[in-house]
Amino acid sequence: MARMRTSNGTANLIPAEVGNVRAVKHGIWSERVLAPRIEAYRERLLALPHIAEVDEAAVDECSRLLARIEAVDADIDERGHFGKRGARSLLEHRARLSRELRAWLGALGALPSARADWTAKLTRGSLNNEIRARLAAVTEREARQ
Numbered sequence: 001m002a003r004m005r006t007s008n009g010t011a012n013l014i015p016a017e018v019g020n021v022r023a024v025k026h027g028i029w030s031e032r033v034l035a036p037r038i039e040a041y042r043e044r045l046l047a048l049p050h051i052a053e054v055d056e057a058a059v060d061e062c063s064r065l066l067a068r069i070e071a072v073d074a075d076i077d078e079r080g081h082f083g084k085r086g087a088r089s090l091l092e093h094r095a096r097l098s099r100e101l102r103a104w105l106g107a108l109g110a111l112p113s114a115r116a117d118w119t120a121k122l123t124r125g126s127l128n129n130e131i132r133a134r135l136a137a138v139t140e141r142e143a144r145q
Helices: 031-046 051-077 085-106 111-121 127-144
Strands: none
Touching: 031 051, 051 085, 085 111
């Protein structure tokens, strides 16, 4: 097969195949690369007993963050410290992702502290019950006088 000569010298360039990931380093910016991990985390979070259909947007966000954190960790484990700012930049990004994840997991009630707060609120009486109890106490005190 003869090569065609072009004026810009691109005759020897071969287009990348569909789904090309040759240039991907860690993949934290590629939804396509992270898609399998995102879906795995999504399924695990949706399986939590207190997650409702209305929580799906938060579940999706948590899944993306978990997959990105996993990709950063894997890249640092694989390549270690690289360049002057490479690892530090990834570690700083990981810290930001972790803070964001902690906030989303707290909102979903998927952190131990969030579940403890939720349990405390459930075991505490409602405002209506509190008002009725205080009113009964006042009524009883007035009846004794």
